[in-house]
Structure formats: structure tokens, C-alpha cells
Amino acid sequence: MENKAMLQFDQPSFFKRLKGMLGVDFYRLFHTPLLYIFLFIAALIPALVSMGAMGGEEGAETAGMFSNAWQIIAASKPMYIISDMGDYANMNMVYIFGGIMISIFIGHDYKSGYVKQLFTTHAKKQDYMISKTMLGAFSMVCMCVTYMIGGMIAGAATGLPFKINAGSLICAILGKFIMSLGWASLYTFINVIFRSKFGISIALCFVLGTGIPIIGAAAVIGNTPALNIFLYGSSVYACLTSNALTLVICLMNSVVWAVIYNVLGTLILNKRDCY
Amino acid sequence: MNAIEIRNLTKNFGQKQALAGLNMTVPQGAIYGFIGENGSGKSTTEKIICGLILPSGGEVKLFGRDYKDQDVRAKVGVLIEQPGCFPNYSVWNNMMLQAANLGIENAAEEVRKVLKVVHMEGSASNKYKNCSLGMKQRIGIAFALLGNPTLLILDEPINGLDADGMRIMREVLTDVTKNYNCTVVISSHILGELEKIATHYGIVRGGKMIAEMTAEELNANCPTYVALKVKDIAVAKEALKQKYSRVEVDEEEYIRIYDAESAEEVVDYLYKQLGIAVAEIKTSKIGLEEYYIDLMKEGK
Numbered sequence: 001m002e003n004k005a006m007l008q009f010d011q012p013s014f015f016k017r018l019k020g021m022l023g024v025d026f027y028r029l030f031h032t033p034l035l036y037i038f039l040f041i042a043a044l045i046p047a048l049v050s051m052g053a054m055g056g057e058e059g060a061e062t063a064g065m066f067s068n069a070w071q072i073i074a075a076s077k078p079m080y081i082i083s084d085m086g087d088y089a090n091m092n093m094v095y096i097f098g099g100i101m102i103s104i105f106i107g108h109d110y111k112s113g114y115v116k117q118l119f120t121t122h123a124k125k126q127d128y129m130i131s132k133t134m135l136g137a138f139s140m141v142c143m144c145v146t147y148m149i150g151g152m153i154a155g156a157a158t159g160l161p162f163k164i165n166a167g168s169l170i171c172a173i174l175g176k177f178i179m180s181l182g183w184a185s186l187y188t189f190i191n192v193i194f195r196s197k198f199g200i201s202i203a204l205c206f207v208l209g210t211g212i213p214i215i216g217a218a219a220v221i222g223n224t225p226a227l228n229i230f231l232y233g234s235s236v237y238a239c240l241t242s243n244a245l246t247l248v249i250c251l252m253n254s255v256v257w258a259v260i261y262n263v264l265g266t267l268i269l270n271k272r273d274c275y
Numbered sequence: 276m277n278a279i280e281i282r283n284l285t286k287n288f289g290q291k292q293a294l295a296g297l298n299m300t301v302p303q304g305a306i307y308g309f310i311g312e313n314g315s316g317k318s319t320t321e322k323i324i325c326g327l328i329l330p331s332g333g334e335v336k337l338f339g340r341d342y343k344d345q346d347v348r349a350k351v352g353v354l355i356e357q358p359g360c361f362p363n364y365s366v367w368n369n370m371m372l373q374a375a376n377l378g379i380e381n382a383a384e385e386v387r388k389v390l391k392v393v394h395m396e397g398s399a400s401n402k403y404k405n406c407s408l409g410m411k412q413r414i415g416i417a418f419a420l421l422g423n424p425t426l427l428i429l430d431e432p433i434n435g436l437d438a439d440g441m442r443i444m445r446e447v448l449t450d451v452t453k454n455y456n457c458t459v460v461i462s463s464h465i466l467g468e469l470e471k472i473a474t475h476y477g478i479v480r481g482g483k484m485i486a487e488m489t490a491e492e493l494n495a496n497c498p499t500y501v502a503l504k505v506k507d508i509a510v511a512k513e514a515l516k517q518k519y520s521r522v523e524v525d526e527e528e529y530i531r532i533y534d535a536e537s538a539e540e541v542v543d544y545l546y547k548q549l550g551i552a553v554a555e556i557k558t559s560k561i562g563l564e565e566y567y568i569d570l571m572k573e574g575k
Contacts, residue, residue: 011346016378023375113359117418120325121377122349273328
């Protein structure tokens with residue numbers, strides 16, 4: 001500590017604050033088993049999905065639901081409404097695990113008292129939202145990658161054909177990467193609302209991640225593209241017939257989600273007791 | 276300039292009013308002993324100053340600025356309850372993470388320095404979860420000292436410390452105020468310990484500040500008394516009550532006379548006039564603890 005005759009107050013810049021917070025979050029991410037467990041699960045899921053798809057009994061819902069190995073990663077067409085398990089059982093499942101992981105991570109922030117320690121310093125609430133969103137998005141992109149590797153191995157093992165338009169496949173995968181940001185912001189927002197009520201946060205993230213509320217809403221108000229594109233997300237939109245426009249929609253969608261949920265989350269943190 | 280100025284601070288938790296117009300002034304460079312019963316509003320006030328909870332009304336200023344200003348917040352070190360550490364990380368890693376959050380350059384050097392201040396440099400590699408309560412309190416102080424704070428808010432920092440730990444804490448707090456121009460607000464129920472370091476006091480009850488004073492003012496407010504031991508306490512007490520207006524028997528069975536001129540005067544009266552032998556006699560002064568208890572009794 002330095003001796004100070006005169007008090008001086010320097011305002012830390014946004015980038016300096018965010019750099020510090022991201023550094024801590026990513027250190028924790030890489031130094032706890034949580035990420036690695038979820039990466040393993042993400043890699044394992046395609047194998048389980050393809051086993052169910054190829055090994056199911058004749059007439060079972062899952063039997064024969066894939067005709068191409070890449071359908072393990074993305075649906076064959078931009079399905080607005082889930083019509084069978086094949087449309088559902090793809091890389092979108094990563095977002096369910098991402099929600100659970102973010103809930104555990106933020107839950108630990110509150111349980112350990114880290115949030116208390118953080119918000120007594122110069123840290124701004126918006127920095128917290130941004131840091132957690134970026135961390136969640138990064139984790140889900142990593143999960144997408146291990147899911148993709150697991151999916152390719154599972155596809156090869158089941159003997160499904162890999163024939164596909166490479167450009168569409170890349171657009172579909174990138175679309176799902178991009179939507180990780182939107183989903184991460186939604187999960188961060190939910191966890192900020194429920195704070196230390198870990199059980200509610202994790203259950204809600206799981207339910208939203210499955211898309212059940214949107215499927216239910218679509219069943220009531222009908223199959224409108226606007227509902228599906230905006231609410232359910234372009235993760236469903238990013239399919240094996242994707243193109244550059246799909247990517248643009250994914251990007252717009254993801255950024256709009258991220259901005260809305262980050263602003264709302266910051267407002268909530270600013271208006272409520274933190275601890 | 277005052278380090279903390281609070282005016283008409285209120286805080287409601289639903290129907291319950293935790294703070295009812297609290298005023299508080301902490302001069303710069305003070306060690307401010309913040310005293311009150313459980314539930315009187317000490318921790319709520321400290322949490323508001325730290326930015327953890329929002330006030331329902333009133334004004335809080337730190338060094339003349341709004342308490343929410345980020346530049347002021349960067350200079351506030353805090354220990355509220357236990358430090359927010361990750362149990363599976365070492366003390367060193369926890370400290371480095373906090374240093375990163377504070378954006379401290381030369382973090383390793385700074386962490387080493389504050390761990391040395393709290394005599395924890397030899398335990399840096401210990402996992403936080405394996406540290407004793409006293410060690411955790413010292414880690415909490417080290418956390419608070421990171422980043423050259425100009426204001427330290429410490430909630431019950433000496434709880435769970437052994438005699439040596441308390442001595443270290445005294446040294447640390449005296450050092451940071453004298454040598455580093457730091458102001459300290461410290462709440463504690465261990466008043467005897469607080470009395471050794473505090474330069475100012477604030478006594479809170481029912482969400483309001485009922486007394487604020489300097490250590491000198493407290494000293495002036497604390498009456499001196501003559502304490503004596505006799506064989507028959509009841510008889511001596513009755514006899515003393517004939518001459519003096521305030522006569523009490525304390526827990527150690529000393530009879531205390533608060534308005535006597537001197538010990539000799541009391542001995543003269545008891546022995547020479549009434550024939551009551553005095554076994555032991557001393558002149559003493561009530562301390563912070565007794566002053567506080569008296570103040571609480573008056574309020575009730």
C-alpha cells in the first residue's frame with residue numbers, strides 16, 4: 001500500500017473492468033471440472049441419439065429418423081414446429097446443457113459469496129451480465145464443437161451417408177455457434193432474476209432450453225415464422241439448407257436477444273439488493 | 276472532508292423497518308467503532324455503504340461523492356461476514372482472482388504484501404476450505420486491503436480470532452489508519468477489544484444512531500467510581516446509600532460508589548464513622564462496554 005497525502009480517485013475503464021472480470025470467470029471455467037463434464041456429455045449425446053435412431057424397434061418413434069449423418073447436427077429443413085424427434089434431436093440440445101451449466105456457474109457465484117465480493121468493488125452490474133453471457137456463449141460453442149465431433153463419429157459408426165452441401169452445413173453450424181450468445185444471455189438473465197434460488201433457475205433454464213414453452217405457444221397461436229424465428233431462436237432456423245441469409249438472421253437474432261436480456265438483467269441488478 | 280456522511284438513511288425489508296432515519300459521520304482517518312445490538316441496523320448500514328443493498332431513502336456520501344460512484348467504490352475495501360472465496364482454490368489463487376477483479380497491476384507483489392500484513396504469507400498455498408475461522412477472517416482483511424483502499428468496512432472482523440489474532444488485527448488497523456491515510460469502520464460486539472483501537476464511536480439502536488462521539492468524549496462521559504470490598508455487602512451498601520446517591524454492586528461483588536470525592540473519603544465514612552472494615556478499595560473508570568450497557572438500559 002502506498003502512502004497518500006491526497007486522496008485520488010481514478011475511474012477504471014470499461015475494458016479494464018471487463019478484462020478483470022472475464023479473466024476471473026475464464027480462470028474458474030478452465031480450473032473446475034464443470035466445463036469438461038459438459039463437454040463430455042455434449043460429445044456423448046450424439047452417440048446416444050444415433051443409437052436410439054438406428055437401433056430402435058420397428059415402428060418406434062426414434063427408429064430410422066435420420067437418413068443422413070449430418071442430421072445428427074442440424075435438421076434437414078427449417079422446421080418452425082417440431083414434427084418428429086429427428087428435428088429435435090440435434091445440436092440444439094447443447095443449449096439445454098448450456099443452460100444447466102450457466103445456472104451452476106452463477107449459482108456458485110452466489111453460494112461462495114463471490115458476487116458479494118464483486119459488487120462491493122467498482123464492478124458494474126452490466127459488466128457482470130456481459131461477462132457471464134460471454135462465458136456462457138463460449139462454453140456452448142465449445143459444447144457445439146464436441147457435439148459435432150461426437151456426431152461425426154456416431155454418424156460414421158451407424159453407417160449413415162455424409163453427403164451434403166458443404167456451404168449449407170458450414171452455415172448451419174456457424175448459425176448454431178452464433179445463437180449460443182443469445183441463449184447464454186437468456187440463461188444469464190434468468191439466473192439474475194432468481195439469484196440464489198438455484199433450483200428454480202436450473203429448472204427454468206432446462207425447460208426453456210428444451211423449447212417446450214415455445215412449442216406450446218406455437219400450438220396455441222399457430223405456426224408463425226416471427227414467433228419461431230425470434231422466440232425459439234434461429235438455432236432451429238440454422239438447418240442443412242442454410243445459406244448466408246440464415247447466418248445474418250442468426251446473428252441479428254442473437255444480438256437482439258443479447259442486448260435485450262443484458263439490459264433487462266442490468267436493470268434488475270441495479271434495482272434490487274444484490275446480497 | 277468526512278469519509279462517510281449518511282443522512283436520514285432508511286431501509287425497509289417488506290413490512291420490517293431496518294433503518295429509521297440513521298445519521299452517521301465518519302471523519303477521514305478515523306477508526307470508527309460501530310456498535311449496536313443484533314438487529315439494530317449495523318450490518319444493513321454497512322451493506323448499503325458497500326453497495327450490496329439499496330436504501331429505501333436518505334443520502335450516503337463517501338468522501339463527498341455519491342456512494343455509487345465507481346471511482347469511489349474502487350477505493351473501498353470490504354469484509355462483510357466471510358470473504359467471498361472459492362473453497363477449493365488456494366488462498367493465493369483466491370487473492371489473485373480478487374486482484375484481477377480490481378485490475379491491480381503487479382498483482383502477485385500486491386497479494387504477497389497484503390498476506391504479509393495479515394501474517395498469512397506462510398499459508399498462501401492452503402486451500403481456503405481448509406483454513407480455520409481465524410485464518411479466514413485474516414484472509415478477509417487481506418481481501419479488503421487489496422488495491423490501496425482509502426476506506427475499510429469491516430463487519431465483525433475479530434469474531435473467532437484468538438488473542439494473537441486480535442493483536443495482529445489491532446496492529447493492522449492502527450497501521451493502515453496511521454500510515455496509509457485509511458479510514459476504518461469496524462462493527463463488533465467485542466467492545467473491550469474495540470476500545471483499544473477506536474478513535475470514534477457510533478452507537479445504533481432500532482435503526483437510529485443514538486450516540487456518536489470521539490474516544491476523548493467517551494472518556495469524558497465515562498464516570499470514575501470508587502470500588503470496594505467488604506465482608507457484609509448488604510449492610511455496607513445500605514450505609515453508603517445514606518451518604519451517596521449512586522451505589523451499585525457489580526458482578527464481582529464490588530460495591531461501586533459513583534459520586535464519591537475520593538477513596539479516602541469513603542473509607543473515612545465507613546470505618547471511622549460506622550466501623551465497617553474495608554477489605555479492598557480502588558478507584559476506577561467505567562469502560563466502553565459498561566457505558567454501552569448503561570446507554571441501552573436508559574433507552575429501555
